Amino acid sequence: LAKTTQPISMDSYEGQEVNITCSHNNIATNDYITWYQQFPSQGPRFIIQGYKTKVTNEVASLFIPADRKSSTLSLPRVSLSDTAVYYCLVGGGYQKVTFGTGTKLQVIP
């Protein structure tokens, strides 16, 4: 199982762009990179998934370099409601995954 490493916490002011980087040095060839958001006492919610290069959806962008050993989740113009824990997971569908520490993002007014 690919191990992931993320910063434990980050603070950001409202309206700023936030970038959270995750390291996954032992990612396998067929692994996808998926980011989830979790609020207290709720299950993780899917944000975005990618395999290589850049992926963008209505809430975030995901940047993956050519070697795929890291990935960066970009949240544009965060609001207070984006305060949550963000996890990056490496794997694919029916493969079991290991949750790292996640990054606790605190958005400050």
Next chain:
Amino acid sequence: GAVVSQHPSWVICKSGTSVKIECRSLDFQATTMFWYRQFPKQSLMLMATSNEGSKATYEQGVEKDKFLINHASLTLSTLTVTSAHPEDSSFYICSATGTDYNEQFFGPGTRLTVL
């Protein structure tokens, strides 16, 4: 699409009793389901992996006789905590995936409190 539900959302039971938690995939066939446990301010810890029609595979340190998992259909998996004790109090989360997906879809979680 790809919605997973859990029932109940919270449960309180007495020590020594058993509690069953259901995990359902509402709009897709879940060939694989996972059960996680999360203690306060900690990350999710995988407990077991279940494939429809097969016995669950438990992670090291998870007692299979205490945490009974049944995945009898493509839309339902159950976790039964037998002879629950206060140290089993936790947030239990299931996830599900199918052959058409590259990610897991998580349920809303079940808060178990054992008195």
